[in-house]
Amino acid sequence: MVPLWMYLAVAAALFSLGVFGVLARRNAVAILMSVELMLNAVNINLVAFWRYSETSTDLLLNGYAFTAFVLIVAAAEAAVGLAIIITVYRNRRSVIPEEAVALKG
């Protein structure tokens, strides 16, 4: 069996990759993809904790069910986020978030 901390280490690495992508990438679609990476890193953690904790015997499905809900949220986020990117592109011909500053004070 692979020890728990290895899963957590991989999840930490994936999360950091996602953070780097969000901070450094210019294109809004790439930023959205990096956010998906971060969400999945969280999912690895949730499932790993669920699997390795003693409570999984008595139907406490917290980790399992939470992962399912994170997936739903990720889907909703992708749908709305991409729709916003498309609309901003249509109005401003740009997919760079720094250039979409119309709502700034």
Added chain:
Amino acid sequence: MNVLNEWAFIGVFAVMAPVFPALPIVIAWLFRPRKPNVLKSSTYECGVETIGDTWVQFRVQYYIYGLIFLVFDVEMVFLFPWAVAYNEMSLFGFVAGFLFIFLLTDALFYAWKKNALDWK
């Protein structure tokens, strides 16, 4: 542990599955003639020269279909555990599943009323 044994089978299968189509392609690669020229390997557009990017702008309707599909895909996936547990479920759980379906059907009818389902 037995469950993982099943998945080991799937894993080996998944590794082997692309090998089957790759074999004839590799064999063909060994035997086939190679006479490339500029015209042959240019983009095929019925003989007309290619103008501009391939990535021409597409209509938004594709995205809207993809979007509605995504939402229904997520919904359907979570109806599977509901359907599997159907026989052992309390009446309350059954009704909750129904509510889940109805809430999403609402969204479909909204899209229908707004003509978002029309191909234009």
Added chain:
Amino acid sequence: MDELCTGLCQLLVESGADAGLAHFLSLLVGVLLVSGIPLVTVIVLIWVERKVAARIQDRIGPNRVGPVGLLQTIADMIKLLSKEDITPTAADRVLYNAAPLVSFASVVLIWAVIPFTPFHFGVDLEIGALFFVAVASFGTLAIMVAGWASNNKYALLGAFRVVSLLVSYEVPLVFALLAPVLLAGSMSLLDIVNAQTGMWFVVLSPLAFVIFYVSSQAETGRAPFDLIEAESELVAGFNIEYSGMKFGMFFAAEFLHVFTNGILMALLFFGGWMGPLYYESPLIAFAWLGAKGGLIYFTTLWLRNTVPRLRIDQIMAFNWKFLVPLSIANLVFISLALKVMQELGVSPRNLAEAGFVELLPTTVVLLVINGAMTVYLLGLLRKRGQEARRESMAARAALAQAVAD
């Protein structure tokens, strides 16, 4: 590891092989045995497809190579070997070459979970029914990749249309798939077949079968939904830049997918290997499954060769405004009726242990519901058809008037 190591694996260990290696080798042999079935089938399928198409179109079809042209596919493969394989300069080479492999592999992988007889199958996954839907989504992505990597406007446009068609028809497909899962109370294909001992699911929910049939016809890109092959509109679509063996792989994948869907429908709705004397020998069970799957496969070929192609707006409207609401309504009505009957004690809770007689009341009620829905739907379709005809006649009359003026 020991309790897992039986059969061939045990033999290998006893003859002195390393346990891990023996385990791997026995898995590999299993995989080769299971995957051999679709790989041999696909060679025959290409011949069947051409022969059936020829007969329907009043031709003879392949009849030169081998008896009744049976070896035609082999000859074609040898011909394909000698064909030059052109990769366009503008293409993304890695993705361009990977797409046909993934497309074919995604279909072959479905066979890992198909039970051939009660005792012979690759694996019986707990999530079997979901597995084949998930695997099929690789095929959709492969088409998208093929269209993009070709770097050709027609290929990309074709891929976009095909992909939006495929994802659209996946919705009714999966909603229809929920009906057998709900009736059997399990996603394992073995459990689903066993639950049909008393009554086939096609009798319990005929509408689910019809929806599944229509949407799987669309999923495989067959007429009347054959936008993949719309030669007259998109010069063949996403695979336009492909040639030689890679082009052949896309087609082999499509042929195999059609037959795979036939087998899946036989398993999900027609009781799989159930039939007279199936318990006598696995061979008879296997023959029953093959016969049912083959018959369904034949009807899809028949349909493909007789109906014309629809326009994309018609295809999309048919899916989203008819098939999807229908599949949801079907699921709602079936689950509601079954729950009411279960609470009243008329219907057994476990279909696998219920006999034919016990299931009779359930069957009658579900059939009546399905019949009522069908009558209503036919009325709806008739009305819609009349409206469409009136509209197009009015348009034609207006045109004639304009010309006369």
Added chain:
Amino acid sequence: MELNAITIGFVVFTIFTLGGGFGVVTTRNLFQGTIWLMVSLFGVAGYFILLSAPFLAAVQILVYIGAIAILITFAVMLTRSVTRIKERYIRIVPSFIGSLLLFLILLFGVTVPIFGGHLPESAPQYVASTRDLGIALVDENGYVVPFLLASVLLTAAMIGAIVIARDEKAKGG
């Protein structure tokens, strides 16, 4: 760690997950970036199988590779992201240092000290099945409220996205 199916699987899926993630944040071409993202998420699905949650793995494949990949591709094409932006990064150095620091803190400040030796290395034998999840999802003591809220969220997301993305003045293309 001994060499068996699980450890081999773990190594393979780690390569998929992190390699794919690396591809996502470095590739210039966003279509290839989408494919890298799918490679990474396929690796995550593999982890779910190793962790005895095959249902979640199937959901992961269906939702991400079946739907979100297609959606991102459509969005990439619609915004012509593939060809338009030449420079990939802004403020690359501080971002790199920041995320590297975050990783080191997570690994050596949290994961290893807390979970390195304390939690059991072996997991419980019994694993909940999809049927258990189905019952728990709609149970009044289970997750019925989040389950229905998720449905509301999806409805809202769909309606919102349609309103945002729809173009009133029809455009050809």
